[in-house]
Amino acid sequence: MRQELLSLPKGLAEEVSKNLVMVARLIDEDPERAYAYSRIALRLASRVAAVREAAGFAAYATQKYSEALAEFRAAKRMTGSVELWPVMADCERGLGRPERALAMAGEPEVQKLDKAGQVEMRLVAAGARRDQGQLEAAIVTLQSPELASSTVQPWTARLRYAYADALLAADREDEAREWFAKTLEADKDGATDASDRLAELDGVEFVDASAEDVDVDVDVDDEDDDDAAEVAAAERASDVAEYYDEDDDEYEPQERPAAAVRADDEADAEADADAEAEAEADDEPDDRDDEFDVTDEDVATDEGDEPDADRDKA
Numbered sequence: 637m638r639q640e641l642l643s644l645p646k647g648l649a650e651e652v653s654k655n656l657v658m659v660a661r662l663i664d665e666d667p668e669r670a671y672a673y674s675r676i677a678l679r680l681a682s683r684v685a686a687v688r689e690a691a692g693f694a695a696y697a698t699q700k701y702s703e704a705l706a707e708f709r710a711a712k713r714m715t716g717s718v719e720l721w722p723v724m725a726d727c728e729r730g731l732g733r734p735e736r737a738l739a740m741a742g743e744p745e746v747q748k749l750d751k752a753g754q755v756e757m758r759l760v761a762a763g764a765r766r767d768q769g770q771l772e773a774a775i776v777t778l779q780s781p782e783l784a785s786s787t788v789q790p791w792t793a794r795l796r797y798a799y800a801d802a803l804l805a806a807d808r809e810d811e812a813r814e815w816f817a818k819t820l821e822a823d824k825d826g827a828t829d830a831s832d833r834l835a836e837l838d839g840v841e842f843v844d845a846s847a848e849d850v851d852v853d854v855d856v857d858d859e860d861d862d863d864a865a866e867v868a869a870a871e872r873a874s875d876v877a878e879y880y881d882e883d884d885d886e887y888e889p890q891e892r893p894a895a896a897v898r899a900d901d902e903a904d905a906e907a908d909a910d911a912e913a914e915a916e917a918d919d920e921p922d923d924r925d926d927e928f929d930v931t932d933e934d935v936a937t938d939e940g941d942e943p944d945a946d947r948d949k950a
Contacts, residue, residue, distance in 0.1 A: 637686040644681055652681045659690050667697035685714035696723065701730035718745040722756040726763070734764035755782050755791040759798055771806045778802060793823035797830055804833075813837045 637656070641649040655677035662670035674687075674694035681687045692707030705727040708720045721740065728736040740746075741761040749757060758780060765774035778799045782791070800815035816837065819830040 640684050640686050641681075644684070648680060652677050652684070652687065655680070656687065656690050659694055663694060663697050667694065670694045671698045671700075683714075685711045688714065689720070692720070693723075696727065696730075699730065701727045705731070718748045719753065721745045721749060722753055722760050725757065725760045729760065729764055729767060734767035737761065737764040751782075751789075752791055755780075755795055758782075759794065762798060762802065766802065766805070771802060775799070775802045775806060788822045793819055793828055793830070796822060797828045800830070800833070804837075809837065 641653055644652065655673045658673040659670045659677070662673070671694040674691040677687050678691045688707045688711040692704045692711060695701075695704035695707060705724060708724045708727065712718070712720055712724075721743075725737040725740040728734070728740065737760055741757055741764070746754065746757050758777060762774040762777040765771075765777055778795065780795075782789070783795055783799055785792075796815055796819040800812045800819055803809075803815060804812035813834065816830045816834040819828060820834060823830055
């Protein structure tokens with residue numbers, strides 16, 4: 637791709653390159669955004685094969701199969717390569733033309749594909765058979781030396797998964813379970829959901845127990861945050877009194893006037909004096925308090941009675 641971009645002026649090449657990088661980065665997690673970047677690159681450099689190919693894959697990821705097929709054909713004409721032949725056939729499936737996909741599977745271009753491309757073509761052909769309701773034919777199409785091989789290749793997990801899925805669709809459940817298990821052995825990266833399919837066949841049901849815990853944790857955290865915010869607000873209010881200028885749109889805390897501070901100090905002193913007087917009055921003996929005094933013997937006696945029942949009655 638870099639070699640192709642060298643044919644463009646430097647500034648244009650850099651701009652196109654940035655958009656192609658974004659296509660590659662987003663195509664799996666956000667296909668629509670990837671597609672938007674691909675359209676920008678296409679407007680800038682429609683005569684670059686790498687741009688047409690990237691635009692094709694972005695359109696394919698967003699299920700715009702007609703547009704994707706046109707871009708793949710353009711890239712094939714520019715490069716002369718048959719590498720895109722399987723995905724072009726799959727676009728025909730997406731357009732509701734499985735018979736054309738099957739016709740492409742029998743073309744001489746398939747023989748020019750590398751091993752990975754031939755396996756991909758086999759997957760597309762099997763899918764086309766299933767589109768036509770020919771389950772047994774799809775199963776036979778997938779049966780191949782690559783499927784039977786014990787060596788794990790990049791395509792092994794997908795090939796085994798397609799075979800297991802076809803068997804299950806044909807009500808051959810025992811065989812399907814066996815091949816889903818084999819898929820799981822080859823799928824080290826978790827590219828398929830073979831583990832879930834196998835669990836379903838074994839009658840295992842998964843319950844998402846974390847959802848409720850997450851909600852509880854969020855509620856507790858929110859309450860803690862609210863409490864902390866209230867405490868902080870109260871501390872700020874006690875430290876600084878806020879005086880607002882009515883002519884200002886934005887209010888800012890200002891220091892309190894000295895007179896207001898002295899008045900508050902005098903009020904605090906009076907309150908302290910009143911509190912001391914009340915404390916001295918409380919220290920004077922009062923016979924009426926005797927009936928409310930609780931001794932250790934009273935506590936021991938109460939503990940012998942049924943405290944829980946008394947608490948419930950109270």
